[in-house]
Amino acid sequence: MVKYRPFGAAATPGHVTIDRTAKYTVTICASVSFVVLGAIAIFTLREGLPAFEEIGLFNFLLGREWRPGQDLFGILPMTIGSLLVTAGAMILAIPIGIACAILLAEVAPYRVRQFLRPAVELLVGIPSVVYGLVGMMLIVPLVRQVGGSGFSILAAAIVLMAMVLPTIISISEDSIRAVPTKYKEASLAMGATQWQTIRHVLLPAARSGIVAGIVLGMGRAIGETMAMIMVIGNAVVIPDSLLSAGRTLTGNIAVEIGYAAGIHRNALFATGIVLLLVILILNSVAAVALRRGIRRQDVS
Numbered sequence: 206m207v208k209y210r211p212f213g214a215a216a217t218p219g220h221v222t223i224d225r226t227a228k229y230t231v232t233i234c235a236s237v238s239f240v241v242l243g244a245i246a247i248f249t250l251r252e253g254l255p256a257f258e259e260i261g262l263f264n265f266l267l268g269r270e271w272r273p274g275q276d277l278f279g280i281l282p283m284t285i286g287s288l289l290v291t292a293g294a295m296i297l298a299i300p301i302g303i304a305c306a307i308l309l310a311e312v313a314p315y316r317v318r319q320f321l322r323p324a325v326e327l328l329v330g331i332p333s334v335v336y337g338l339v340g341m342m343l344i345v346p347l348v349r350q351v352g353g354s355g356f357s358i359l360a361a362a363i364v365l366m367a368m369v370l371p372t373i374i375s376i377s378e379d380s381i382r383a384v385p386t387k388y389k390e391a392s393l394a395m396g397a398t399q400w401q402t403i404r405h406v407l408l409p410a411a412r413s414g415i416v417a418g419i420v421l422g423m424g425r426a427i428g429e430t431m432a433m434i435m436v437i438g439n440a441v442v443i444p445d446s447l448l449s450a451g452r453t454l455t456g457n458i459a460v461e462i463g464y465a466a467g468i469h470r471n472a473l474f475a476t477g478i479v480l481l482l483v484i485l486i487l488n489s490v491a492a493v494a495l496r497r498g499i500r501r502q503d504v505s
Contacts, residue, residue, distance in 0.1 A: 249481060253474035260468070265475060271441045271457070273465070278472040280479070286451035288400055289444060290433065291426045293362030299419055301366075302373030303408075309374070310381040311403055318405075320376075328371040337435030339365035347434055353448040356438035362447070369422035376421065380414025381407055385442050401406045415442065422493040424484050430455040464479055 257265060260278050268279015289474060305325070309318055344363050349355030384407050392402040408415070430453075438450025452460075458473050465473055 206282040246481065249477050250437075252471060253476075253478045256471035256475035258469060260472065260475075265472070266479075269443065270386040273461070273469040273472075274449060276468065278468070280454065280457070280476055282441050283452050283454045283457045283476070285443050286437070287453040287455070289298055289358050289403050289426060289447070289451065290361045290365055290437065290453060291423060293358065293447065294365035294426050295419070297362065297427060298369050298373055298422060302370050302418070302422070303377055303415060305370070306377035306381055307403055307408075310378045311399070311407065324372050325371050328367075329375075333368065333429060333432040334435070336364055336368050337432035340432060340436040341441045348448070351448065352436065354450065356436060356450055357448045358437065358444050358451050359447040361433050361451075362430075364436050365426050368432065369431060372422040372425055373418045376418030377411070377415045380411035380418070383414065384410040386443055405492040420487050424487040424491070427483055427487070428480065429453075430459050434459060 252425045255444060256278065260268075265278060266282060266284075267281055269281050270278065270279050299452075309321055313321065314353075318432065340360060342361070343353035344360045347355075348357055348360045348363075351359075364444045388406050388410055389402055393399075397405070433453050434456045437452060439452050439456060440450035441452050442450070444451040454476050458476055461469070462473050
């Protein structure tokens with residue numbers, strides 16, 4: 206049994222030692238995290254900045270051709286591919302994710318929730334290569350029936366949708382559950398139906414948390430690599446339709462880093478810098494949204 210020190214009692218030497226040990230342990234762990242993050246950022250910048258200097262920032266970001274053998278390094282095709290895949294995945298995942306969050310938080314019976322919630326959490330731990338394999342075996346043949354080879358932006362978007370759903374569902378459900386019970390009780394007491402309460406009371410109150418979940422899911426989508434390589438087709442072209450093959454920024458790095466050298470290698474690290482900045486911005490937006498939601502709940 207844990208013995209607690211009475212309120213107001215003087216701290217014993219043992220308690221002081223435990224407190225100091227915990228404080229130093231937390232400080233060391235946090236410091237290691239910052240050091241590792243800083244080392245990654247510094248290494249990426251050191252390797253990638255020469256590409257911006259030699260290729261030119263605008264030529265690198267807006268160039269339409271990626272031909273390392275001819276020293277042509279334009280990431281616009283991969284940027285468009287990443288944006289299309291991410292946008293397609295989010296268009297599919299947002300309504301499904303919010304609907305599932307509402308189901309788990311407010312609608313489903315207790316036993317159903319006890320079964321579905323671990324299933325959603327299990328999806329987070331599935332390796333991306335498994336998602337890619339399932340996409341190759343199931344999604345690509347289905348897309349092929351519509352047109353093209355099946356390895357396409359559409360197939361990648363569907364696979365990516367399945368990968369970001371657990372993030373959106375989990376955070377959105379927690380945000381809906383965090384809404385003060387008095388909001389729901391007041392709405393029901395005024396004669397509102399359950400759906401009216403969910404639509405006009407719970408969802409607006411949980412909006413900041415839901416937005417944070419969506420943004421974090423978007424960050425996961427942009428950073429996904431292996432599954433995208435397996436289903437998107439890996440063609441360095443600007444896609445002209447959802448049935449066209451393409452390549453993402455992360456896929457470009459993974460496919461070519463093994464044999465890249467010189468300015469080619471620098472260009473891949475420069476692509477990593479672009480990705481780091483995008484994900485940093487998305488995470489900052491999510492943090493601000495969560496902070497606003499917590500502040501609004503504290504005020505209420």
